[in-house]
Amino acid sequence: MNKRGKVVRDTNAGTGLISIDGQQFPFELEGMWKSDVAPCVNMVVEVDFGADGRVASVQVVPESQLAREQAEAAMRATKDKGAALGKEMVARFGAGTLAGMAALVCGWFVFNTITVQIAAGYSSGLSFWKVLGVLNSPLGFMNALGGAGGGSGAYGLFAVLALCGPLLPFFVRNPLAHLANLLPLLFIAAVCAIGYFGLMDGLKQAQGAALAFGGRQAAAMAAEMASGMMKEALRAVSFGLGAYLSVLASLYFAGRGAIKYLSSRA
Structure with a gap:
């Protein structure tokens, strides 16, 4: 023995x-x-x-064997704690909420939301978080394409708040808290609107500058050139996996929140 x-x-x-x-x-x-x-x-x-x-x-x-046994024991303990934490999280928030949150996190921070075809055979992608950095500082667009990115500023703060929205009903016992499930979808819609109107404003400014210096004919030419550039730019941009994950998860939370809110009001 x-x-x-x-x-x-x-x-x-x-x-x-x-x-x-x-x-x-x-x-x-x-x-x-x-x-x-x-x-x-x-x-x-x-x-x-x-x-x-x-x-x-x-x-x-041997000390090597003792170290290996200690490492294995630590891994087992970590695995057991992780499994217990996972069960506790599922019991508290539900598997659907955790899956949706995981999809949102991956869609916003991990996978590319848009992919820009820079040249033949070369493209670069931007995650949703990097898109927020571009909106916060449009001059850093090329840095973002290169992978550096910039600070997201206030957009990042609102993104975190929107991301936490679906968890609010588990802490606040009020029917209105279910409407916080709509925050991710509303935030995505707001970001799209800000990006669109930002582009339109840039085109109007270019057209206004051409009108001031060259008259109506120059303004018409500038508008035509800007329209052509816009079409080419849109052709070079495609949606990535992050965009689809973000939209699907946001729609899931929005639908669930609306149903639960209406049920609580009935």
């Missing part, structure tokens, strides 16, 4: 002692010690007991 123990007294002064489960067992260096290194206090050892219950042999447990 083998048991794990710890040396509490070495053999420098005679018989050594090993502590196992609160009990102490004597051992001798000659005939019992099976390792190449001498025993020392606090050394972890593997003890083999004979049929009479006495120590038959003692062997040190």
Whole structure:
């Protein structure tokens, strides 16, 4: 029978002692010690007991093995805690809410919302979060395409608030709290509207500048050129997986929130 123990007294002064489960067992260096290194206090050892219950042999447990066992124990503990936390989250918020939140997070922060075809065979994508950075600082558009991106500013704050909207009904017991499920969809719609009107405003400013310096004919030419550039730009832009995930998850939350709100009012 083998048991794990710890040396509490070495053999420098005679018989050594090993502590196992609160009990102490004597051992001798000659005939019992099976390792190449001498025993020392606090050394972890593997003890083999004979049929009479006495120590038959003692062997040190390598530090590499102890480290591996500790790492495995830590991983098991982390896995168990993660599983328990997951069960608690599902019990509190429901699988549908967690799945929808995961889709929103991936749609806004992980996957590309739009992909821009910069040149033949080369394209670059922007996540929804990076799109917010472009809206906050349009001059950083090229940096965003290069992967650097910029700060999202107030847009980022509103995005976080909208993202937390579907969780509000679990903390606020009021029928109106269900309407917070509409926040992700409303925020996406607001971002699209801001982007669209921003482009239109830029075109109007260009047309106004041409009218001021070159008259109506120059303004008409500028409008035609801007329209052509806009069409080419739109051809170069396509929606990515992030856009579809964001819209589907937002529609799910919006529909669920509206149904629950109407049910609570009935």
